[in-house]
Amino acid sequence: MTAPLTARxxxxxxxxxxxxxxxxxxxxxxxxxxxxxxxxxYALPLLRPPILTTQQTDFGGIMFSSAALALVAVGLNIVIGxxxxxxxxxxxxxxxxxxxxxxxxxxxxxxPFFLVLPVAxxxxxxxxxxxxxxTLRVRGDYLAIxxxxxxxxxxxxxxxxxxxxxxxxxxxxxxxxTIGPDPKPPFGEGGLFTIPHLSWNGLIPSxxxxxxxxxxxxxxxxxxxxxxxxxxxxxxxxxxxxxxKNSRVGRAWEATREDEDAAELMGVPTFRFKLLAFAMGAxxxxxxxxxxxxxxxxxxxxxSFPLLLSILFVAAVIVGGAGNRWGAVLGGVLVAYLPERFxxxxxxxxxVFGLALMILPVYRPQGLLPPARTxxxxxxxxxxxxxxxxxxxxxxxxxxxxxxxxxxxxxxNSTGKVG
Amino acid sequence: xxxxxxxxxxxxxxxxxxxxxAIYALVALGYTMVYGVLQLINFAHSEVFxxxxxxxxxxxxxxxxxxxxxxxxxxxxxxLAVSLVAAMLLSAAIALLLERVAYRPVLKRNAPRLMxxxxxxxxxxVLAEVMxxxxxxxxxxxxxxxxxxxxxxxxxxxxxxxxxxxxGLFSIxxxxxxxxxxxxxxxxxxxxxxxxxxVRRTRFGRGIRAVxxxxxxAALMGVNSTRVVQVTFLIGGLMAGAAATLYMIKxxxxxxxxxxxxxxxxxTAAVLGGIGNLRxxxxxGLLLGVMENYGSALxxxxxxxxxxxxxxxxxxxxxxxxxxxxxxxxxxx
Numbered sequence: 020m021t022a023p024l025t026a027r028x029x030x031x032x033x034x035x036x037x038x039x040x041x042x043x044x045x046x047x048x049x050x051x052x053x054x055x056x057x058x059x060x061y062a063l064p065l066l067r068p069p070i071l072t073t074q075q076t077d078f079g080g081i082m083f084s085s086a087a088l089a090l091v092a093v094g095l096n097i098v099i100g101x102x103x104x105x106x107x108x109x110x111x112x113x114x115x116x117x118x119x120x121x122x123x124x125x126x127x128x129x130x131p132f133f134l135v136l137p138v139a140x141x142x143x144x145x146x147x148x149x150x151x152x153x154t155l156r157v158r159g160d161y162l163a164i165x166x167x168x169x170x171x172x173x174x175x176x177x178x179x180x181x182x183x184x185x186x187x188x189x190x191x192x193x194x195x196x197t198i199g200p201d202p203k204p205p206f207g208e209g210g211l212f213t214i215p216h217l218s219w220n221g222l223i224p225s226x227x228x229x230x231x232x233x234x235x236x237x238x239x240x241x242x243x244x245x246x247x248x249x250x251x252x253x254x255x256x257x258x259x260x261x262x263x264k265n266s267r268v269g270r271a272w273e274a275t276r277e278d279e280d281a282a283e284l285m286g287v288p289t290f291r292f293k294l295l296a297f298a299m300g301a302x303x304x305x306x307x308x309x310x311x312x313x314x315x316x317x318x319x320x321x322x323s324f325p326l327l328l329s330i331l332f333v334a335a336v337i338v339g340g341a342g343n344r345w346g347a348v349l350g351g352v353l354v355a356y357l358p359e360r361f362x363x364x365x366x367x368x369x370x371v372f373g374l375a376l377m378i379l380p381v382y383r384p385q386g387l388l389p390p391a392r393t394x395x396x397x398x399x400x401x402x403x404x405x406x407x408x409x410x411x412x413x414x415x416x417x418x419x420x421x422x423x424x425x426x427x428x429x430x431x432n433s434t435g436k437v438g
Numbered sequence: 439x440x441x442x443x444x445x446x447x448x449x450x451x452x453x454x455x456x457x458x459x460a461i462y463a464l465v466a467l468g469y470t471m472v473y474g475v476l477q478l479i480n481f482a483h484s485e486v487f488x489x490x491x492x493x494x495x496x497x498x499x500x501x502x503x504x505x506x507x508x509x510x511x512x513x514x515x516x517x518l519a520v521s522l523v524a525a526m527l528l529s530a531a532i533a534l535l536l537e538r539v540a541y542r543p544v545l546k547r548n549a550p551r552l553m554x555x556x557x558x559x560x561x562x563x564v565l566a567e568v569m570x571x572x573x574x575x576x577x578x579x580x581x582x583x584x585x586x587x588x589x590x591x592x593x594x595x596x597x598x599x600x601x602x603x604x605x606g607l608f609s610i611x612x613x614x615x616x617x618x619x620x621x622x623x624x625x626x627x628x629x630x631x632x633x634x635x636x637v638r639r640t641r642f643g644r645g646i647r648a649v650x651x652x653x654x655x656a657a658l659m660g661v662n663s664t665r666v667v668q669v670t671f672l673i674g675g676l677m678a679g680a681a682a683t684l685y686m687i688k689x690x691x692x693x694x695x696x697x698x699x700x701x702x703x704x705x706t707a708a709v710l711g712g713i714g715n716l717r718x719x720x721x722x723g724l725l726l727g728v729m730e731n732y733g734s735a736l737x738x739x740x741x742x743x744x745x746x747x748x749x750x751x752x753x754x755x756x757x758x759x760x761x762x763x764x765x766x767x768x769x770x771x
Contacts, residue, residue: 105552154751157758160479164709165754167702168747179740327698330559337556366574370567376560377540384549 028401031394038391064243069219073359079242085355086249087307092335092351093256093344094303100342102296103276105163108170110329112301116143116308117319118177121189132195136309143305144298151297170329178321188320192312194237202236210236245314256303260344272296338379340386349388444735449613451731457619459727460626464681465704466719468674474650474714475670478551481558484701485565486533486675490525490682491692495598496588497521504587508601511617526679533675536561537668570694597691622684629680630720706750712760721761
């Protein structure tokens with residue numbers, strides 16, 4: 020017998036055990052813990068905890084962009100993680116949502132924000148269906164390049180069409196409506212009341228007299244209300260995501276992802292479900308785009324949507340662990356937050372980020388938080404291997420080699436060579 | 439829609455389009471070879487190309503100096519030959535490094551294919567940033583003054599000091615075909631044919647095709663699959679280096695992010711022709727280059743890329759696995 024389960028397998032099992040124990044807690048206490056956690060996250064930009072807080076850039080702003088990227092990642096996770104469709108042009112949907120908002124609230128019409136939000140989602144969903152209907156018939160990596168092309172086409176259209184603002188972009192996109200009286204500078208702060216921030220002297224917190232957030236003014240001065248808004252949206256989307264994933268639709272996606280032909284044979288209309296995943300992912304992308312457009316700056320232009328950002332979205336999902344919604348959240352937050360936190364490295368942060376992307380696959384080939392099902396399957400595979408004798412598994416250096424994969428690359432063959 | 443312009447300049451648009459397409463095709467080979475063998479999108483291949491363009495400019499700065507100059511193709515030919523060698527060597531070295539550092543460790547762990555893509559994206563960032571920060575790295579060793587000509591303003595456009603002036607070689611109708619375009623097209627075709635014959639006829643080429651078809655069986659038959667993957671990257675790098683030289687002859691300037699959009703185009707070309715298919719890459723590249731030129735003549739140059747991607751989507755609708763649509767593994771000996 021080779022060594023029993025490796026340390027990493029045991030750790031993974033412990034994690035799965037923790038998840039299971041969590042699931043077996045009484046409903047009430049689970050709800051309570053979740054509420055407390057949510058409250059903590061709402062309060063985070065006010066608490067300004069040391070170490071976490073970014074010194075050189077506005078912490079509320081960073082929290083906003085982290086939550087925004089987490090929202091994007093959750094949406095993209097439906098497409099990549101659940102349905103297994105590699106979408107490199109997700110930025111296209113983000114852009115459609117943002118521009119729908121811009122055109123309807125500022126450029127040509129002046130609709131109120133909360134009326135535009137569902138319209139933006141609907142338009143984006145429609146664009147997802149329009150793109151998906153012809154292209155989802157191509158498989159795998161062809162889809163990747165088609166979506167990449169789509170993202171670029173959309174960007175070039177808004178760059179060149181005068182009606183959409185062309186290169187100058189769209190400005191003065193209205194903020195969401197303020198709760199309470201409107202701010203009237205310089206004296207009327209607006210909103211209902213002020214929530215003070217904390218400031219830290221070493222580890223001793225104190226109330227900061229000079230800084231506070233007016234509840235609830237969406238203005239250019241303070242990013243925290245936007246953070247609260249997007250966090251609320253994120254929580255709603257996560258709940259919806261959980262419901263969909265656990266339904267028949269979620270199972271159909273999983274079947275399609277694992278083996279399209281087998282799923283089709285079992286009576287899953289794979290094309291329709293892939294299209295649904297595309298449309299739902301697009302809807303979330305459009306939603307986050309709309310929120311982005313009406314955020315602090317109230318200004319969008321084609322340069323806000325480079326193709327490279329699309330790649331970052333994909334990176335966020337996969338780094339977190341494709342297929343796990345919490346992984347997507349974590350990935351989104353990390354990809355947005357880390358480069359800002361380490362602004363001291365300023366010019367070197369993209370380099371460091373790239374290095375991190377290179378190192379991660381070696382140590383966490385399944386992403387930071389792989390879906391529990393993947394972990395269990397991997398451990399089960401290893402247990403079966405051990406039961407079968409296990410001598411032929413060779414030097415299992417890291418315990419991650421499943422049974423011989425379909426590829427078998429990277430194993431050198433000592434018997435001979437060509438050439 | 440400017441049909442008159444298109445018709446009046448048809449020959450010129452076709453010839454320059456073919457030359458541009460030949461460069462796409464050479465870069466597309468790198469994508470298509472790696473895809474054929476590993477079924478992976480080699481996202482960092484655009485950076486391999488970008489390093490090649492810098493190698494060309496550096497060779498010219500080294501032998502010619504920094505002062506701007508305009509030369510015909512003939513007088514620049516010796517330096518171009520040197521820079522071709524330098525670019526091919528540098529690109530090949532980068533491609534091999536990429537395989538060793540970004541791919542092999544990931545694939546060895548049987549990571550999902552998407553994870554290898556992430557590693558490649560990371561490598562792409564790292565390579566582009568290293569080039570963009572080269573003045574800092576030189577500064578760490580106190581070399582930034584000595585190397586000023588090579589590293590200063592690392593994030594800006596870096597031009598070849600010698601501008602290569604195209605001259606008419608012969609004419610088709612009213613249009614004088616430029617020697618530069620002929621050279622680019624000819625060199626690219628030559629290299630393509632050589633590679634195609636290498637993969638089809640040599641023993642090693644058979645190994646590559648075997649691994650592309652079925653890596654497990656190939657390994658059982660005594661093919662060293664690690665070596666095959668290495669050679670695949672090496673060939674991709676060599677071709678990207680050649681493409682970089684041709685690109686610098688035509689465009690004359692590069693920068694640290696020059697690879698990205700060209701990489702996307704080249705990958706499009708590879709998919710257009712049928713990814714994993716060498717002749718498909720050539721066909722896809724040439725078609726893409728020509729269509730882009732026609733498209734920008736018809737709709738204006740700002741719609742050039744839209745034409746390229748719409749063409750891609752249309753072709754994939756009709757032929758879902760590209761024009762020639764057969765994989766590297768299925769090619770007959």
